[in-house]
Amino acid sequence: MQKQRYIKNENMLTTEENISLREKSVAVVGCGGLGGFIIEELARLGIGNITAIDGDVFEESNLNRQLFSETGNIGYSKALAAKERIEKVNPDIKLSAVNEYLNDKNAEKHLKNHNVVCDALDNIPSRKLIQKTCETLNIPLVYGAIAGWYGHVSTVFPGDNILDYIYDTDQVKGEEQELGNPSFTPALIASLQVAEVVKLLTGKNGLLHKKLLFVNCLEHKYNIIDIG
Numbered sequence: 234m235q236k237q238r239y240i241k242n243e244n245m246l247t248t249e250e251n252i253s254l255r256e257k258s259v260a261v262v263g264c265g266g267l268g269g270f271i272i273e274e275l276a277r278l279g280i281g282n283i284t285a286i287d288g289d290v291f292e293e294s295n296l297n298r299q300l301f302s303e304t305g306n307i308g309y310s311k312a313l314a315a316k317e318r319i320e321k322v323n324p325d326i327k328l329s330a331v332n333e334y335l336n337d338k339n340a341e342k343h344l345k346n347h348n349v350v351c352d353a354l355d356n357i358p359s360r361k362l363i364q365k366t367c368e369t370l371n372i373p374l375v376y377g378a379i380a381g382w383y384g385h386v387s388t389v390f391p392g393d394n395i396l397d398y399i400y401d402t403d404q405v406k407g408e409e410q411e412l413g414n415p416s417f418t419p420a421l422i423a424s425l426q427v428a429e430v431v432k433l434l435t436g437k438n439g440l441l442h443k444k445l446l447f448v449n450c451l452e453h454k455y456n457i458i459d460i461g
Contacts, residue, residue, distance in 0.1 A: 238325070239279050250435045251279065255326075257434045258282035260344050262335055262363055263353030264311035265289065266414055267377055269300030270423030271351050272315050276323045278431065283326065285315040286343055288334035298416040335359060340366040349433050351426055352376045357400045364389060364396045373433055377426040381412030382451035384422035387460070388429045388441045395461050399445065418450060 242251050259280050261268050264287040275283055289311050295302040301314040316330040331343055344350055344366050352374060354360050360376070367374040367389070374389040376396065389395045425446065432440050443461040447454075 238323075242278065246431075246435060254279050254431075254434060255281040257349075258284070258347045259349045259351060259430060259434075260284040260286060260347040261351045261353055262286045262344075262359075263355070264301065264315045265295060265353065265355070266298045266419035267379060267423045267426070268311075268351075268353030269302075269315070270420050271353055271426055272319065272328070273300055273322065274424060274427040275430065276319045276326055276328065278427070279323065279326065280430075280434075281326050283319070283328045284331060284343065284347065285312045285328060286331040286333065286335060287311040287315075288332060298414055298419055335362060335366075337362060341370060344372065345370050347372055349430050350374045351430065353423070353426075357396075361396055361400070364394065368392060368394075375426045375429045375433070377422045379414060379418045379422050381414070382418065382449060383412070384418050384448045384450075386422060386425045386429065386441055386446045386448070387444060388433065390442060393443060393461050395443070395445070398460050418448075421450065422448065 239251050257280055259275055261271050264285050272283060272285055291302045291307050291309055291311060293307055301318050306314055310332045312330040312332045316328050319328045340362055350363060350367050350372055352360055352363055364374055368391040371391050376387045376389055378385055387395050429441060443459060444457050445460045447456045
């Protein structure tokens with residue numbers, strides 16, 4: 234391990250915890266607004282193995298918030314852009330790019346053998362598919378969602394079915410399409426998700442397990458409710 238690269242992780246994490254992160258694997262489903270920030274932060278923390286899953290390509294409307302988007306890569310694979318970015322940010326880790334959308338036929342194949350899965354999606358059916366797959370594979374899921382000034386985060390253990398409480402509908406479009414999506418909300422919610430990932434990987438307390446954190450950036454209100 235390169236000591237100086239991770240020196241600022243010390244004190245909040247022990248040397249042993251820092252070293253242990255090199256052996257962990259995290260899957261991030263979605264490489265757009267949330268996913269770009271999640272992947273970047275995981276890589277800088279030194280998570281040893283990251284799988285970036287997304288079948289989408291960049292559009293001009295992504296440029297306001299999606300970290301891996303550039304004016305020169307419009308029409309380019311988000312997952313492959315993530316891989317190219319992280320090779321520059323931290324070449325010591327392994328990032329596997331999966332240029333596919335998750336579906337009920339490939340979800341188990343792509344999510345198995347990971348310690349944690351991060352939901353960085355923007356539609357309800359796909360979120361519920363991830364939850365179901367994580368339950369089958371016995372993997373914890375860190376959920377995050379954004380819409381305009383607002384967002385929420387929860388850590389879902391197999392069997393919790395928290396997303397069934399949050400979403401009592403399977404409509405494809407969520408509130409993000411209705412309320413918009415600035416640059417700061419995905420960055421904030423992604424950071425909260427990464428904090429949950431680190432706690433999961435190092436066995437720390439304080440998880441948002443069976444809890445839902447509501448974030449209101451407009452009025453700076455942060456509320457946690459019990460759920461499930």
